[in-house]
Amino acid sequence: MSWTPVIIASVGCLLLKMLGTFAQTRFVELPVVQKYVPYLPVTLLTSLTISNTLSPGRPWHTDARIVGVAAGIVALWRKLPFLAVLLIAAAVAALAHVWWH
Amino acid sequence: MHNKFSFNAIQRDSIGVGFTVGLYGFSFGAIASAAHASTWQAMCLSSVLFSGGSQFALVGALAEGSSALSAVAVALFLGIRNALYAVRLRPITNDYSLLRRLVAGHITIDESAAMATAQDDPEDSKIAFWATGFGVLVFWNLFTLLGSLSGSFLKDPATIGLTAAAPAAFASLVWPRLRDRTGLRIALLAAAITLALLPWAPRGVPVLSSLLAIPIGVATAPKTAAAAHHESDHDRTIGPA
Numbered sequence: 001m002s003w004t005p006v007i008i009a010s011v012g013c014l015l016l017k018m019l020g021t022f023a024q025t026r027f028v029e030l031p032v033v034q035k036y037v038p039y040l041p042v043t044l045l046t047s048l049t050i051s052n053t054l055s056p057g058r059p060w061h062t063d064a065r066i067v068g069v070a071a072g073i074v075a076l077w078r079k080l081p082f083l084a085v086l087l088i089a090a091a092v093a094a095l096a097h098v099w100w101h
Numbered sequence: 102m103h104n105k106f107s108f109n110a111i112q113r114d115s116i117g118v119g120f121t122v123g124l125y126g127f128s129f130g131a132i133a134s135a136a137h138a139s140t141w142q143a144m145c146l147s148s149v150l151f152s153g154g155s156q157f158a159l160v161g162a163l164a165e166g167s168s169a170l171s172a173v174a175v176a177l178f179l180g181i182r183n184a185l186y187a188v189r190l191r192p193i194t195n196d197y198s199l200l201r202r203l204v205a206g207h208i209t210i211d212e213s214a215a216m217a218t219a220q221d222d223p224e225d226s227k228i229a230f231w232a233t234g235f236g237v238l239v240f241w242n243l244f245t246l247l248g249s250l251s252g253s254f255l256k257d258p259a260t261i262g263l264t265a266a267a268p269a270a271f272a273s274l275v276w277p278r279l280r281d282r283t284g285l286r287i288a289l290l291a292a293a294i295t296l297a298l299l300p301w302a303p304r305g306v307p308v309l310s311s312l313l314a315i316p317i318g319v320a321t322a323p324k325t326a327a328a329a330h331h332e333s334d335h336d337r338t339i340g341p342a
Contacts, residue, residue, distance in 0.1 A: 020187025
């Protein structure tokens with residue numbers, strides 16, 4: 001993995017925190033910030049869930065991952081804790097991969 | 102609220118949150134390793150960037166072949182809310198020295214902001230903020246290191262398992278936000294946009310395009326949902342985002 005995005009994202013996210021700590025705060029009062037910023041996580045993380053599950057560029061193509069992610073979603077629905085969800089998703093995907101090949 | 106007992110209880114709760122959230126650092130380290138991030142890179146993200154959602158997003162986007170630019174953009178968009186938390190926390194950080202304010206800014210994340218704003222007394226807020234922030238910082242980095250080191254020993258099919266753990270981590274971070282009706286509407290729109298673009302758009306474009314779901318979802322929200330939305334970044338259960 002290249003260092004460039006790692007460093008730029010690290011410094012950029014740190015600067016955002018400092019902006020909130022030190023800068024003029026009027027940007028927070030802007031209606032667009034008040035209305036839209038609370039929904040950034042739900043939007044981007046939903047999209048990442050899907051794009052990390054399906055292989056991009058090839059519609060409907062996926063692999064053992066989709067079975068694991070589906071198991072993880074069932075675990076979420078059953079209100080299991082975060083680490084249990086990840087372990088179930090990983091274990092089911094690994095088993096499905098072995099089965100598939 | 103000022104007796105010795107409750108003072109200790111706040112610190113104990115905060116460090117407990119720090120440890121629990123820090124444990125998830127193990128999954129970040131392992132997932133980063135499966136995405137071909139070196140241990141140094143994983144540690145740079147956990148110590149300097151230090152915001153779980155942005156870290157998972159950057160690694161996930163790069164792993165699926167997104168350009169560096171769009172991966173960084175997604176991480177920064179997710180980091181904007183920390184700036185809003187920092188503004189909200191200014192009443193308790195403003196009277197500190199410059200150095201302490203810099204450190205306070207760095208440990209401003211979902212959990213420290215949530216624990217600080219959950220206290221009624223300003224002094225309790227300070228205690229909760231520092232104990233939670235430092236607790237998460239220390240344990241998140243410790244477990245990232247362990248996760249990254251153990252991840253580098255894994256071979257197929259365990260690596261395949263980890264590539265499924267990444268989207269499962271995203272789903273876990275989304276889950277509590279779907280209770281908010283506008284949040285759910287926006288998530289469905291974002292899913293539709295992503296599915297529509299994924300087969301033909303360049304990598305990274307579907308995720309950034311999903312942002313269109315926010316203005317559409319907010320504009321079409323029924324009036325009653327408007328009141329709920331202010332709480333939507335605080336009513337979630339504790340988790341690394």
